[in-house]
Amino acid sequence: MNKILMLILFILMIYIDRKRGVKLFFSLLLNFIILMIIFYMTAIGFNPIICSLLGCFIISLIILYFVNGKNIKTKSSLISICIVLILLVFLIFGMTYLSRIAGFGYESYEEINMFSYDVKIDFTEIAISLILISLIGATVDASIAVSSALYEVYENNKHLSFKELYQSGINIGRDILCTNTNTLLFAFLGDFMTLVIWFYKGHYSFLDVINNKTFCAEFIRILFSAIGCVMVIPITSYVTSKSILKLGKEKTIFDIKD
Amino acid sequence: MISKVLKKNINMIIFIMLSFLTIFFVYHDDFLYSKEIMKITSIKTEKIDESQNAFGLKEKYYYQKIKGVITNGKNKGKTKTIEYEETYSSVVTDKYRVNDKVFISDHDIDGLKRDIYIVILFIIFIALLYLIGKYKGLLSLLSVVLNFIIFCIGIDLYFKGINLLLLCIVESILFSILSLFIAGGINKKTISAIISVMVSVITLLVLLLIVVYTTNYSGIYFNELSFLTVPPEDILIPELFIGTIGAIMDVAITISSAISELIEKNKNISTYNLNKSSKQIGKDIMSTMSNVLFFTYLCGGLPIFVLAFRNGYSIYNYITTNFTLELTRFLVGSIGIVMTIPISSFISIKIFKRGAK
Structure with missing residues (x-):
């Protein structure tokens, strides 16, 4: 069934744009391979947090440079994403460490009871790396949207100051925010439906649910994706405005010399 | 001068105060729960054991005596000691620490009280959303919440046979x-x-x-x-x-x-x-x-x-x-x-x- 779905997706992507569709499809395959490498490295015992941070960096490189091309927009996006990742890693670490969402809740016992639990790998770190990888897609999306829109703004009004550029970056970000939170919420709800049905069947109360390990793990994961998305907006506006203006200045000096 | 600054940031100040109040309330909301909650006062590791699985991986087991004070219900104030078996990997167990609040049933720990962390993270999210998205950001949050309510009503109707x-x-x-x-x-x-x-x-x-x-x-x-x-x-x-x-x-x-x-x-x-x-x-x-x-x-x-x-x-x-x-x-x-x-x-x-x- 997945093969047929994949074929349909491929055909649809080519229908939208032949060259870009093929490129996108292959970048997804590449991302998949990298994801599996991260999984594999984590499983054989490398430090999960370092693995996932490196993985996130490579994944953003692929999405930005391979799909969107190497230019000032993607460069500033990459810098902003790195800043967000570094800032968030501490918050994620603290949150996972405190809320003990590592491992599996009662709801997954059926799924994992065929395995031995003696695996000698700390699942707290696995939980952190899981959150890091899941937020990268949404963060890259928001970042590239802001930086390319900001570049268009600059191209049309070259006299804008840093402050004006930064503010228009934030304004663009606001529009993205609304739709992005929706995409994330529903992706989460789709995943979450089984769990909700389970909660209903077990007559969980609201208080039971918000203390439940499986729920908390999912909720914290999606919240961090959204936080990454929100945080990247001002940072990208700042970095992009700075680098565009710097490039603009260099260009004018160059023009005068000519 | 000060009043001007106050006036300009009045929303901010109200928000910060409300958040602190919420966090304070959630931290002390044990009386809302019907399950017994215990605040851990000491953890003693009695024995460390090692078990080897079929692939030669040695897993550490810690046998602990967890002591704590019950904070709600009719046994409020009483101390209790629970035996707990923690593992290095924590696949299905949790690593508890002193001052954690845990749910208990008879002689078992039934999981950590996690609501406080969910609330803190959610407040961080709302603050960021407001700082960057202003009212538009909060509106998107409103639509998310409303959608979530519709979703839950839907599941409820499903159990009624639709x-x-x-x-x-x-x-x-x-x-x-x-x-x-x-x-x-x-x-x-x-x-x-x-x-x-x-x-x-x-x-x-x-x-x-x-x-x-x-x-x-x-x-x-x-x-x-x-x-x-x-x-x-x-x-x-x-x-x-x-x-x-x-x-x-x-x-x-x-x-x-x-x-x-x-x-x-x-x-x-x-x-x-x-x-x-x-x-x-x-x-x-x-x-x-x-x-x-x-x-x-x-x-x-x-x-x-x-x-x-x-x-x-x-x-x-x-x-x-x-x-x-x-x-x-x-x-x-x-x-x-x-x-x-x-x-x-x-x-x-x-x-x-x-x-x-």
Whole structure:
């Protein structure tokens, strides 16, 4: 069934744009391979947090440079994403460490009871790396949207100051925010439906649910994706405005010399 | 001077005070729970044991005596000692520390009291949303909350015997009307986006049903859904469906606002040029949106992969079993996104062009 779905997706992507569709499809395959490498490295015992941070960096490189091309927009996006990742890693670490969402809740016992639990790998770190990888897609999306829109703004009004550029970056970000939170919420709800049905069947109360390990793990994961998305907006506006203006200045000096 | 600063930041100050009050309240809300809650005062590790699994991995077990004070119910104030077995990996156990609040039932620990952390993170999120998105950000939060309530009502109705797929279709229409009106107000843009969402949703559903009936779920591994007593096939399609709606709405509103912008800037723009521009916008959305879904869905399998791998299963084994469901979710979501691009540009152009005449 997945093969047929994949074929349909491929055909649809080519229908939208032949060259870009093929490129996108292959970048997804590449991302998949990298994801599996991260999984594999984590499983054989490398430090999960370092693995996932490196993985996130490579994944953003692929999405930005391979799909969107190497230019000032993607460069500033990459810098902003790195800043967000570094800032968030501490918050994620603290949150996972405190809320003990590592491992599996009662709801997954059926799924994992065929395995031995003696695996000698700390699942707290696995939980952190899981959150890091899941937020990268949404963060890259928001970042590239802001930086390319900001570049268009600059191209049309070259006299804008840093402050004006930064503010228009934030304004663009606001529009993205609304739709992005929706995409994330529903992706989460789709995943979450089984769990909700389970909660209903077990007559969980609201208080039971918000203390439940499986729920908390999912909720914290999606919240961090959204936080990454929100945080990247001002940072990208700042970095992009700075680098565009710097490039603009260099260009004018160059023009005068000519 | 000070009063001026106060006046300017009055919202901020109220927000900060409210957050602190909420956190304080949640930290002391033990009386709300009917389950007994114990605050851990000391943890003593009695014995450390090692057990070896079939693959030579040595796992450490810590046998602990956890002492604590009960903080609610009729035994409030009494101390209690519980024996607990903690593991290094904490696959199914938790690592408790002094000052943690845990639920207890008889002589077992029933899990950590996590509500405080959820609340703190949520407050951080709201603060960021407000700082950057101002009222628009808060509005998007409102639509998220309302959607969530509709979702829960839907599940409630499902247990009263209404078909889940039917519910999801009705819900999806409600979701799109609600979130798009909240995000964009009542105007032509939103209406054209809503119509696009409905058409795309129905097309996607028909496509999905055709694929499902021709392949009969071949190659899909349902283990993840197996704990429900409901047949997994009944859940899968609604689940896929709900997971995609957000992305479809996102694409539809982006395209319809772009087209309205184009027509506003140049009233005499030809349909040919509109088509060309909307295709250009579609291309840009396609690549980033599919990446969002890719990582939100596919990395969810990491913990189970690690567990399976360390139990001697191979990557190939994982990809053909546990992974298939996540992959289906991603594929259906992406198909939804890519399909919505031409549908919503066609509908938006029709609606705006008719209005222009």
